[in-house]
Amino acid sequence: MWNIIRLALACLLVLWLPATQAADSGWLQSPQNDHAQVRLRADTSNGDETRVLLAVELEKGWKTYWRSPGEGGIAPAITWQGNPPPATWFWPTPQRFDVAGISTQGYQQQVTLPIVLKGAVPQQLAGRLTLSTCSNVCILTDYPFKLDLTAPADPKFNHDFAQAMGQVPIASGLVDSLRAGYRNGELQISAERTAGWQQPELFFDTVAETDLGKPTVSSDGESLQARVPVSDGWGDAAPDLRGKQLRLVISDGGIAQEATLTIGGPLVLPSTAAFPLWQAVLMALAGGFILNLMPCVLPVLGMKLGSILQVEQRDRRSVRWQFLASSLGIVVSFMALALLMTLLRLSNHALGWGIQFQNPWFIGFMVLVTLLFSANLFGLFHLQLSSSLNTKLATHNGRGLSGHFWQGAFATLLATPCSAPFLGTAVAFALAAPLPVLWGMFVALGIGMSLPWLLIAAWPTLALRLPRPGRWMNGMRLVLGLLMLVSSLWLLSLMTNHIGVRPTLIVGAILLLGLLLAVWQRLGARSAGFAAASVLVVGGLALLVGSLTANQWRQPLHDNIAWQPLSEQAIVQALADNKRVFVDVTADWCVTCKANKYNVLLRDEVQKALSAEDVVALRGDWSRPSESISTFLQQRGSVAVPFNQIYGPGSPDGEVLSPLLTREAVLQALSTAKGNQ
Numbered sequence: 001m002w003n004i005i006r007l008a009l010a011c012l013l014v015l016w017l018p019a020t021q022a023a024d025s026g027w028l029q030s031p032q033n034d035h036a037q038v039r040l041r042a043d044t045s046n047g048d049e050t051r052v053l054l055a056v057e058l059e060k061g062w063k064t065y066w067r068s069p070g071e072g073g074i075a076p077a078i079t080w081q082g083n084p085p086p087a088t089w090f091w092p093t094p095q096r097f098d099v100a101g102i103s104t105q106g107y108q109q110q111v112t113l114p115i116v117l118k119g120a121v122p123q124q125l126a127g128r129l130t131l132s133t134c135s136n137v138c139i140l141t142d143y144p145f146k147l148d149l150t151a152p153a154d155p156k157f158n159h160d161f162a163q164a165m166g167q168v169p170i171a172s173g174l175v176d177s178l179r180a181g182y183r184n185g186e187l188q189i190s191a192e193r194t195a196g197w198q199q200p201e202l203f204f205d206t207v208a209e210t211d212l213g214k215p216t217v218s219s220d221g222e223s224l225q226a227r228v229p230v231s232d233g234w235g236d237a238a239p240d241l242r243g244k245q246l247r248l249v250i251s252d253g254g255i256a257q258e259a260t261l262t263i264g265g266p267l268v269l270p271s272t273a274a275f276p277l278w279q280a281v282l283m284a285l286a287g288g289f290i291l292n293l294m295p296c297v298l299p300v301l302g303m304k305l306g307s308i309l310q311v312e313q314r315d316r317r318s319v320r321w322q323f324l325a326s327s328l329g330i331v332v333s334f335m336a337l338a339l340l341m342t343l344l345r346l347s348n349h350a351l352g353w354g355i356q357f358q359n360p361w362f363i364g365f366m367v368l369v370t371l372l373f374s375a376n377l378f379g380l381f382h383l384q385l386s387s388s389l390n391t392k393l394a395t396h397n398g399r400g401l402s403g404h405f406w407q408g409a410f411a412t413l414l415a416t417p418c419s420a421p422f423l424g425t426a427v428a429f430a431l432a433a434p435l436p437v438l439w440g441m442f443v444a445l446g447i448g449m450s451l452p453w454l455l456i457a458a459w460p461t462l463a464l465r466l467p468r469p470g471r472w473m474n475g476m477r478l479v480l481g482l483l484m485l486v487s488s489l490w491l492l493s494l495m496t497n498h499i500g501v502r503p504t505l506i507v508g509a510i511l512l513l514g515l516l517l518a519v520w521q522r523l524g525a526r527s528a529g530f531a532a533a534s535v536l537v538v539g540g541l542a543l544l545v546g547s548l549t550a551n552q553w554r555q556p557l558h559d560n561i562a563w564q565p566l567s568e569q570a571i572v573q574a575l576a577d578n579k580r581v582f583v584d585v586t587a588d589w590c591v592t593c594k595a596n597k598y599n600v601l602l603r604d605e606v607q608k609a610l611s612a613e614d615v616v617a618l619r620g621d622w623s624r625p626s627e628s629i630s631t632f633l634q635q636r637g638s639v640a641v642p643f644n645q646i647y648g649p650g651s652p653d654g655e656v657l658s659p660l661l662t663r664e665a666v667l668q669a670l671s672t673a674k675g676n677q
Contacts, residue, residue, distance in 0.1 A: 085119035092167035181267035288448020329408025334446030566620035580648035648673025
C-alpha cells in the first residue's frame with residue numbers, strides 16, 4: 001500500500017514540475033482581481049539576451065496602462081529578485097481613453113509586452129508584477145512569478161516574440177518631418193507625410209513636472225498639426241517647455257513611429273476651425289486687392305498715373321505693357337516676402353506680416369528710397385539706364401519697363417505696414433501651411449493686389465481717357481513729390497523706437513536741409529526759397545487750423561484709458577474677477593493701427609466705454625521685436641497688427657474684431673462681453 005502511495009506521489013511530481021518550473025508561468029490570476037490574468041514566458045537561446053514576454057488579458061471594459069499613463073494610472077512594473085541585469089521594456093502602440101475629462105494612454109482586452117535582459121541572469125528568474133487595471137474602479141494587483149530558465153521555452157516563443165515586436169513603433173519611416181514648439185500653456189506638433197494622413201493619433205511620454213492633456217489633431221493633405229494643453233498638475237501657470245526633450249509616438253494606418261524632439265519656440269499653426277484651401281486663396285485675393293485702397297499705397301498709385309500722363313504719345317500697347325510690368329513687380333515682391341518667411345521659418349524665428357518694419361536698417365533703407373523718389377518727382381535728378389539695357393527694355397519712345405516694375409515692387413513694400421480685411425487671416429493660413437502652399441498663397445496675395453493694375457492692362461482705354469499732359473503736370477509732380485516726402489518723414493519717425501527722439505529729429509533736419517540744398521543747386525536759389533517758404537506756409541497753416549479747431553478735436557483725441565501691459569495672466573485674472581478685457585496689439589509702423597486709434601479708440605464714446613470700472617484695457621506694442629507678443633498673436637492664429645480682441649463673462653473665449661475698427665463694432669462687442677450682469 002505504501003509503495004502505491006509513493007508511486008502516485010512520484011507521478012504527481014513528474015506532472016507538476018514542468019508546469020511550475022518551466023520558462024512559462026502559465027496564466028496567473030489573483031483572488032483580489034478576477035478581471036485580469038497574466039502570463040510570463042522566457043527564452044535564453046538568443047546569445048547573452050534573456051527575452052521575456054508578458055501577456056495581459058483583460059475582461060471587456062477593463063484597461064491597463066502604457067509606459068506613460070497620461071493624466072492618471074500606473075504603468076505595469078516588475079520588481080525582480082536576485083538582482084538580474086536591467087530590463088528593457090518594449091511598448092506596443094497604445095490607445096487613448098478619455099473618462100470624465102481625464103485622458104489616459106494604455107491597452108484594453110489583450111496586449112503582449114516584450115522585455116529584454118542583457119547579461120547573466122539567475123537560473124530561476126523570479127519577481128513580482130504590479131499591474132493596474134481600471135474600469136469604473138481601479139485595482140492594483142501583484143502577481144508573484146518564477147521562471148525556470150533551464151527548462152526549454154515554448155516552441156512558439158520566437159514567433160510570438162517577433163509578432164509582439166512587430167507591434168512596437170518603428171524609429172523612422174512614417175513621417176517625413178516632425179517639429180515641436182511651445183507657447184503659453186500649449187504644446188504644438190507639426191508633421192509632414194508625403195502619403196497623406198488618414199486617422200492620425202499621438203501619444204506622449206511624461207515631461208517632468210508637467211501634465212499633457214488630450215491633443216487636438218487636424219490634418220490637411222500631407223500636413224498634420226496638433227495642439228496639446230499643458231499644465232503643471234496643481235492649477236498654477238504651465239511650465240516653459242522650450243529646450244526640453246519630448247518623446248512621442250505618432251501612428252496612422254496601422255503604422256507607428258517613435259521620435260524624440262527638442263521643443264522649440266512657438267509654431268504658427270492654423271486655427272482649429274480651419275477652412276479649405278480655396279477659401280484661403282479667395283481671402284488672399286481679396287486682402288491683396290483691398291491693399292490698394294489703403295493710404296500706404298496711394299502715393300505710388302499717384303506716381304503710376306503720373307508716369308502715364310508724362311507720355312505725350314500714348315497708345316494701348318505701351319499702357320498695357322507698363323501696367324503688366326508693374327503687376328509683375330508686385331507679384332515678384334510678394335515672392336520675395338515668401339522667401340523671407342521661408343528663411344525665418346527654417347531658422348525658427350517669429351513670422352508675421354510687416355515685421356521687417358521692426359528692423360531699423362530696413363526702415364532706414366525705406367527712408368532713403370522714398371526720399372529719392374521724392375527728389376526724382378521734384379526734378380532733382382533722373383535715373384539713366386545704359387543704352388543696351390534701354391534697348392532691351394524699351395517699349396515706346398525709348399522708355400523702358402524697369403521703372404514700372406520697380407513702381408510695383410515699391411508699392412508692395414509700402415503696403416506691408418497696412419493690414420486690410422481678410423489679409424491677416426490669409427497670411428496666418430499661409431505661414432502655417434507647408435512651404436509650397438505658403439508660396440502659392442503669397443503669389444495669390446500679389447495677384448490680388450495687382451488686380452486694379454491688371455484691369456488697366458486688359459482695358460488700356462481706361463488710362464487713355466486721362467487728360468493730355470501740359471503745364472499742369474509740373475504742379476502734379478510737386479504734389480506727388482510732397483506726398484512721397486511725407487511718407488519718407490513718417491518712415492523716419494519710426495526710428496524713434498530705435499535711436500530716440502532727438503537723434504531722429506537731427507537726422508530729419510539734415511535730410512530736409514540736404515533736400516533744400518539740392519533744390520538750390522539744381523533749380524536755383526529762387527526755387528529753393530520758394531520750397532522753404534512753402535514748407536513754412538504749410539506748417540503755419542496746419543498750426544493755425546489746429547488752434548482754431550482745437551475745441552472740436554482736442555478733448556476727443558485725448559487718451560484717458562489706463563492701459564496695462566498685455567499678458568495672458570492679466571486676461572485670466574480679469575476674467576476671474578468677472579471683468580471685461582479689451583486687447584489692443586499695435587505698432588508705430590502700422591498705418592491701420594493709427595487709423596483705428598484716431599478714428600475709433602480716441603473718440604468720446606469709446607473712451608468712456610473702455611474707462612468703465614469693469615473693463616481692463618491691455619495694450620501690446622509690436623513696434624520692436626517681442627517674443628511674448630509674437631506668441632500671443634500666434635496663439636490666436638494671427639500674424640498681423642492691428643489685433644483687437646474682447647473678453648468678458650459673455651465672451652469667455654474672446655471675440656476677435658475686424659482689423660478696421662468701427663465705433664459701433666467696438667461698443668457692441670463690449671456690450672456682448674458683459675453678458676447678463
